[in-house]
Amino acid sequence: MPRFTVLLRTHNNALTLGRALETVRIADEIVVVDEDSTDRTPQLAAEYGARYFGKEAATRAVGLWRHEWVLTLLPDETLSEALETDLLIWKQKDAVLEKAYAIPIREQQGEKWKKLDAEVRLVRSAHVPGRKVGAFTGEILRFRH
Numbered sequence: 001m002p003r004f005t006v007l008l009r010t011h012n013n014a015l016t017l018g019r020a021l022e023t024v025r026i027a028d029e030i031v032v033v034d035e036d037s038t039d040r041t042p043q044l045a046a047e048y049g050a051r052y053f054g055k056e057a058a059t060r061a062v063g064l065w066r067h068e069w070v071l072t073l074l075p076d077e078t079l080s081e082a083l084e085t086d087l088l089i090w091k092q093k094d095a096v097l098e099k100a101y102a103i104p105i106r107e108q109q110g111e112k113w114k115k116l117d118a119e120v121r122l123v124r125s126a127h128v129p130g131r132k133v134g135a136f137t138g139e140i141l142r143f144r145h
Helices: 014-022 041-047 081-091
Strands: 004-010 029-034 051-053 069-073 077-079 100-109 112-124 133-135 140-143
Touching: 004 014, 014 041, 014 077, 029 041, 041 051, 069 077, 077 081, 112 140
Parallel strands: 004 029, 004 069, 029 051, 100 133, 100 140
Antiparallel strands: 069 112, 077 140, 100 112
16 A cells, blocks of 8 residues: 655745645655744644754755655645545555656636646655556645735
């Protein structure tokens, strides 16, 4: 069964980070790499049980996670319920043949939502040649201010 880490890079994102961390509870690990925030970003990361690394680790972010798969999120993004379900089903697989997965993005723009192209966001941490990129139907939700 695949296990995955959620990786978030932050800088003074206390206003949005809590929402993001609320939706990644299905992750096996959460890693926050921070660029010297002066707000409550470090405290929020700790409150949600994330492994927190400061600026010195940002230059070597590769290898800070413990699992084969890494899902990258921006601090103003969340997992939709449909994506959370997709990931729960995916985690039950005995073997995963894909090298990565593309995930659709839906972005809030004022009072409306805009569907954006899918982005490869869930990847194996080790390169696996010759494998295809899979896709999920659930979306990452991006909240812009």
